[in-house]
Amino acid sequence: MKKNRLVLSMLGLGMLALASCSDDNNNEPAPGPGNGAKSKYVFVAYSVGSEGVESAPYIISADSVTGGKVGLSNGIETDAYSFVTQDNKLFAAVWGGQGPVTPYNLDANGKIVQAGNTVNAVVAAIYGAVGTDSWVGGGFNGDKQDPMATLFRFDAKNLILGGRNTIDMNKLAVGDEWPTWYGVFPVDQDKLFIPYDMFPLDQTQTQTKYTDSTWIMVATYPGLQFKKIIRDGRTGTIGSWFGMHGLKQIEDGDVYAYSTAVRSKNPSAVVRIKKGTEEFDQSYFFNLEAKTGGLKVSRGDYISNGKFLMSFFINAKEVTEWAGRTKLAIVDVKNQTITWVTGVPEHAQMGYKQKTFVEEDGNTIRYVLKDDAGKHFVYTINATTAVGTKGLEFENISDITTISKLTF
Template identity: 50%
Template sequence: MMTRKKQFSQLFMSLCILGVAGFNMGCSKDKSPAPDNGGGNGNGDGTKSSFVFVVYTDGSGGEAGRYIVPIGDVTKGTLSTKGVGVETEAYSFIRQNNKLFGIVYAAQGPTTPYRLNKDGKLEQAGNAINTEFTGIYGTVNKDAYVGGSVARSKDNPVATLYRFDAISNQVADRSAVDLMKITANGEMAVWTGLSQVDNKLFVPFYCTTGADGETTKYVDSTWIAVFSYPQMVFQKVIRDGRTGSIGNWFGMQGVQHTEDGDVYAWSTAGGSGKLRSTKPSAIVRIKKGTETFDQSYFFDIEKATGTKLARGEYIANGKFLMTLYATNEIGGVSGGRVKLAIVDVLNKTVNYVSGVPEHNQMSYNMKVYVEADKKTAYYVMKEDDGKLYLYVIDVATGKGSKGLYFQGIADVTSITKLDY
C-alpha cells in the first residue's frame, strides 16, 4: 500500500509517460444540467464525429512518445499511432468548445488547442499559450475552462486559479488563492478537482501539513471549497464528518451534479496507517440551490458492498460508472485491484458490470467516455497480460464487451470525441 509521499514521488517521476483525461461539464450560469462528458455532435458545428485518444507508445515501433490519435469506430479493430498520430508534449487534456486542449505540466503550463479538420484529420487549432503549472481543471459553460496551479509548501501556499477562454484561446483572468486560508486549521489544502455548480466553482480538497503530503490530522472529513465565478474568489468551505476526503491528487473526479441540479460527492475513505480514515467509503449529497451537505442522504458503500469505492464518472439519470476495490489494497493515484460497476445514487444500488474482468487500476483517474444518448459508455483498461483494450458498456443491461485493441501502446491517458 503506497503512502501519499510515495504517490507524489510517483507522480513527478511519471509525468513523462502519464496523462489525465479531461471531460466536459458544460452548463449555463443560471442552472446546472448534467454534464456532457463526451457526447459527439455536442459542441461542434459539424454532423460527423470521431473518437480521439491520447496514448503513449511502448517503443516497439521505434522511439517512445505521446500521441493524439483520432479513430472512427471503437467497438472493434486496432488502434496504433502509425501514420495517424500527432505527437504532443502535453500530459493533460480537456475538451471544450469542440477542441482538445493539451496542457504541459511545467512552470509556464504551455497549452495547445487541437481540432479535427473537415476531413476528420487532427490539426493544431491555434498557438500554444502559457497558462500555469496546472494541477486541477474543469470546463465552465460552453466557452471556457478553469485551471488551478500547484502549490506544495506551507512556506509558499499561494496557488492560482485561471480562466481560459476556449473561443479566443487566451487566459482571460487569474485569481490568487492562499491554500492555508482555505483550511483555517494550520494545514494546507491540496485540491483534487474542479466542477461548475450553477454560478459557483466547487473544488474538493484534502488537508496536509505541506511538508511532503504525508501527514495530516484530518482524515475523517469531507471538504469542498466554494469559489465565485467568473471572479474565482474563495467564499466558503462545505464540510461533512460522515466519510473521508473527496478524490485523489490529479483524479479530476469526486464531485458531480445531476440533471435535477443536486450535487453528489464520493470518498474512498482510504489512506494508510495513521492516515487511514475511520469513516466508511460513501456517497453524500448537496441539494440543489444549497451549499451544505444533506444530512438526510448517506449512501454507505462499504455497508452495501463490503468494499470501498475507488473512482467514478457520471453517466446520466443518477447512474455512475464506478470502480470498487476487489481486495484490501487501497490505491491512491494508482494501485489496487478493482471491479467495474454501475452505481445508482438515487436508488442506492450497486450492480457490477458483467463481461469486464477484475483488473489493476490505472493511474490518476478512469479513462471513460459516455455517448451523447447516454446509452453506451466506453472504458479503457489494461488486462493482466499487459494488453490495453477499450470495453463497450451497455448502460441499460450493465453488460460489457471487448472493443478496440491498442497496439504498440503502453498507456492510454485520455479519451474524448470531437465533431467535424
C-alpha cells in the same frame, strides 16, 4: 503522498524532455474544420520506451471503438500531460514551465491538427470543463512559503485566457497541515466546487490527521474568488490527486460526491449537497461499503439520470490511491442501488483516473482498460443492462490517458 506528488512532477518534466511536437513536413495549408456531420474518437496514447515504459504522448483517432485495432501511426506527437475536451477541441496542457496550453481539433478530412496558438497559463494540477465554452485550471504550491494558488479560466472559443485570480491557501490550511486540490467542478453556473485534502507540512509525518473529513472549497464563477469552505465528517476525502473525479451536479441540480475513505474510520460513501445550497445534506448518506459487503469505491464518472460508472476495489488489500485491482458497477445515487457490470473483467486500475466517455444517449459508455496481458482495449458498457463488450484494441502503446470524441 508528498513523495508520490514529487515523482509525478519529475515524470512530467521527464516527458517534456523526451517528447517534442511533430507533424508532417508539408507546407500545404491544412483544411479548415468540417461541418460537424462526422466524428472520430480521439485518444492520448503513449509510445513504448526503451525500458518498456511510457515514453512520448501522441494524439490518435479512430472511426469506431466497437472493434478493430489502432496504433500511433495516424496520430501526432505532443508534449503535454493533461488534456481537457471543450468546444469540440482537445486542449493539451504541459506539466512544467509556464503551463503552456495548445488546442487541437479535427480538420475537414478528420486529421488531428493544431487549432490555434499555444498560450501560457500555469501548471494545472486541477482542471475541468465549465459550461460549453470554457474550462478552468488551477495550480498551487505545497507549503506556507508560497501560499498563493491560481485559478484561471480558458476561453475555448477565442483560445485565450479569459480570466484568473489568486487564492490564499492559508484560508484552507488547518494548523500544521496544508491543502491539496483534487479537482474543479461547476455548480449552478455561478460557482465552482473544489474538493481538497490535507497533508502535514512536517516532513517527518506522512499522513494527515484529518482522514475522517470531507472538504470542499467553494469559489465564484466566473470571478474565481474564494467564497467559503464546506466540511462533513461522515466519510473521507473526495477524489484523489490528479484524478479529476469525485463530484458531480446532476440534472435535477443536486450535487453528489463520493469518497474512498482510505485510512478513515468512516465508510466509503456518497454524500449530497441539495440544489441551491452550500452545505452537506445530513438527511442523505449512501454507505457504499455496507451495500457492497465491505468494498470501497476507487473512482467514478457520471453517466446520466443519477447513475455513475464506478470502480470498486475487489478487497481491502487492494485499496490504494493509484493502484489496486478493481471491478466496475453502475451506481444509482438517487435510488441508492449498485449493479455489477458483467462482460468487463476485473483489472488493475490505470493511472490517476478512469478513461471514460459517455455518448449523447446518456446510456452508452466507452471505457478503456489495460488487461492482465498488458493489452489496452475499449469496452462498450450499456448503463441500463450493465453489460460490457470488448471492442477496439490499441497496438504497441504503453498507456492511454484520455478518451474523447470530436466532430468534423
